[in-house]
Amino acid sequence: MSEYLLTTRNLTKTFGKHKAVDGINMHIKKGSIYGFIGRNGAGKTTFMKIISGLSAPSEGEFSLFGYPYSEISKVRNRVGCLIEAPGLYPDMSAFQNLKARCIGSGVYSKKYVEELLELVGLSNTGHKRSKKFSLGMKQRLGIAMALVGEPDLLVLDEPINGLDPQGIVEVREIIQRLAKENNMTILISSHILDELSKIATHYGIINNGKLIKEMSAEEMMSECKERIEINVDDTKHALTALDKIGITKYQVVDSHHICIMERIEESANINKHLVESGVALIESSICGEELEDYYINLTGGAVNA
Amino acid sequence: MLNLIKMDLYRMFSMASFYVIIYLFSIECVLMVYSSTMESDPLYLSIADLIMTTSTPFITLFTGIFSALFLIADKSSQFIKNYGGQLKHRCSRIFSKIICIIIYNILFSAITILLLIVSDKIFKTNLELGFDADFFRYYALAFWGNIAFCIVIVLISTLFKSTVPVVILPILISTSVFSIIFSGVDNILHRIGIDFSTQKYMLSENIYNLPWLEDTDNISFFVLLFLGYSIISAILSCIIFKKKDIA
Numbered sequence: 432m433s434e435y436l437l438t439t440r441n442l443t444k445t446f447g448k449h450k451a452v453d454g455i456n457m458h459i460k461k462g463s464i465y466g467f468i469g470r471n472g473a474g475k476t477t478f479m480k481i482i483s484g485l486s487a488p489s490e491g492e493f494s495l496f497g498y499p500y501s502e503i504s505k506v507r508n509r510v511g512c513l514i515e516a517p518g519l520y521p522d523m524s525a526f527q528n529l530k531a532r533c534i535g536s537g538v539y540s541k542k543y544v545e546e547l548l549e550l551v552g553l554s555n556t557g558h559k560r561s562k563k564f565s566l567g568m569k570q571r572l573g574i575a576m577a578l579v580g581e582p583d584l585l586v587l588d589e590p591i592n593g594l595d596p597q598g599i600v601e602v603r604e605i606i607q608r609l610a611k612e613n614n615m616t617i618l619i620s621s622h623i624l625d626e627l628s629k630i631a632t633h634y635g636i637i638n639n640g641k642l643i644k645e646m647s648a649e650e651m652m653s654e655c656k657e658r659i660e661i662n663v664d665d666t667k668h669a670l671t672a673l674d675k676i677g678i679t680k681y682q683v684v685d686s687h688h689i690c691i692m693e694r695i696e697e698s699a700n701i702n703k704h705l706v707e708s709g710v711a712l713i714e715s716s717i718c719g720e721e722l723e724d725y726y727i728n729l730t731g732g733a734v735n736a
Numbered sequence: 737m738l739n740l741i742k743m744d745l746y747r748m749f750s751m752a753s754f755y756v757i758i759y760l761f762s763i764e765c766v767l768m769v770y771s772s773t774m775e776s777d778p779l780y781l782s783i784a785d786l787i788m789t790t791s792t793p794f795i796t797l798f799t800g801i802f803s804a805l806f807l808i809a810d811k812s813s814q815f816i817k818n819y820g821g822q823l824k825h826r827c828s829r830i831f832s833k834i835i836c837i838i839i840y841n842i843l844f845s846a847i848t849i850l851l852l853i854v855s856d857k858i859f860k861t862n863l864e865l866g867f868d869a870d871f872f873r874y875y876a877l878a879f880w881g882n883i884a885f886c887i888v889i890v891l892i893s894t895l896f897k898s899t900v901p902v903v904i905l906p907i908l909i910s911t912s913v914f915s916i917i918f919s920g921v922d923n924i925l926h927r928i929g930i931d932f933s934t935q936k937y938m939l940s941e942n943i944y945n946l947p948w949l950e951d952t953d954n955i956s957f958f959v960l961l962f963l964g965y966s967i968i969s970a971i972l973s974c975i976i977f978k979k980k981d982i983a
Contacts, residue, residue, distance in 0.1 A: 480821075480981065480982075483817075483821040484820070484821030484822065484823075485817060485820055485821045485981060485982040486981040486982070487981070504824045504825075505824075507821060507822045507823065507824060508822045508824075510821065510822065512817070512818075512821060514817055515814075515817075516814060517814075518810075518813060518814035518815040518816065518817040518818050519813060519814075519815065520747070520750075520809065520810075520813050520815055521813060522750075522751070522752060523750060527750060528815075530746065531743050531746050531747055531750075531815075532743075532815075532818050532819065534739060534742045534743040534746050535739055535740055535742075535743035535818075535819050536739065536819070536822070537739040576818045577818070579818075580822075
């Protein structure tokens with residue numbers, strides 16, 4: 432059996448002439464937390480809707496739990512989702528909303544609903560109608576709704592939107608616990624890239640409907656690791672000097688900037704050697720990329736994930 | 737499918753509009769009986785007479801409004817997103833809704849008859865029941881006509897996302913506003929030499945004409961008409977819901 436729980440092949444969704452999702456080939460391993468990053472309108476939600484069964488692809492296909500697309504209806508009930516805003520009946524309480532959802536899945540018991548409410552920290556909401564909930568409470572109830580029936584794949588679209596800092600921590604802990612204790616696989620998108628970097632084991636970066644990068648957290652770490660950035664008058668001259676002291680892992684950014692990816696701790700000596708070799712060193716600094724910077728560089732624009 | 741029906745029934749009985757509409761209709765029923773006590777000549781000879789001559793349009797209107805509110809609720813609240821993707825067969829949602837609507841109509845009919853009988857006793861109008869074979873023939877057809885009307889609303893709720901058209905269209909249909917429009921269509925057809933009456937096939941018009949049904953041969957026409965509306969609307973709802981993206 433494949434190590435991947437979800438594999439998409441050339442998945443495409445077209446609205447008129449616009450390709451919202453354009454030939455995505457995604458691979459999600461069982462038990463992983465897959466962080467899905469992209470700007471507004473990049474195609475994240477559309478992709479997640481297709482995976483959740485809310486929308487049909489225009490082209491391409493995907494396999495889920497080893498089942499090909501033609502047999503996907505057999506495993507549809509193993510996918511829980513929270514897409515965009517939580518779907519709640521506004522005139523019903525948290526308990527009633529969850530009860531309705533549980534009845535629909537054939538898993539209703541009072542204890543089960545109470546456990547779910549406890550899990551998302553809404554056990555004390557009583558008869559309060561969900562229309563009177565704060566955005567954070569609605570989000571948490573939305574997560575509880577997605578957890579009904581203990582799905583094997585949880586699709587969460589911006590689940591920490593509108594949550595206060597404490598709420599964000601709570602949701603993060605819930606997600607980590609679900610992945611660890613229940614071996615649940617989670618596909619999650621978020622605007623808060625720093626928060627995503629705390630939980631994701633894998634990343635997929637989408638831009639204009641295309642998946643431009645897919646990597647593990649380790650690979651991301653390695654790409655975002657510290658480096659020395661130098662600003663010099665002449666890069667050719669500087670590169671000759673760097674070669675002389677055996678530095679080979681570097682990247683020429685432009686005619687004045689070079690990034691050195693090794694011997695970070697020797698930055699003072701490297702600077703000294705460059706100056707002694709006659710290179711006009713304008714600036715030298717040690718910097719490391721955050722996920723956000725990495726994302727900006729990769730997509731070539733300001734963050735609007 | 738059974739779980740889906742249970743879920744929809746739970747939702748239906750939790751809706752405030754379920755009780756509000758029954759409450760409003762109850763007032764209407766009581767007023768109808770009460771008004772007959774104000775006249776020197778009795779307006780109605782029996783409960784059956786009252787239902788056949790006066791109640792039918794109200795039943796159609798009230799059940800139509802509730803059906804619209806109930807059917808659009810999971811779409812307008814986006815609750816459908818929680819379970820829509822998990823459905824093995826999307827048609828099961830349509831059938832679940834239809835079954836709930838049938839149950840609602842049965843309850844509504846039972847409450848109507850009960851209320852009229854109780855009101856008759858309270859106001860001492862001493863109306864006869866009048867539940868003879870003609871009445872049951874009428875009532876069965878009217879019930880089926882209302883179900884057909886509600887299944888048309890299922891189709892309307894499948895087509896639209898917003899609550900407004902899903903509620904307004906049934907009101908327009910049940911208040912015969914559409915028949916005014918279609919009388920215009922009939923005029924145009926007549927002018928261009930086509931002898932066809934669209935009004936003859938209008939759902940609400942036919943439901944309202946039932947009390948004056950005299951020829952038993954016509955029954956088959958009504959049965960076929962209501963059946964046609966029901967089946968076509970149900971099939972179209974299934975096809976559209978299968979093809980459409982959810983939310």
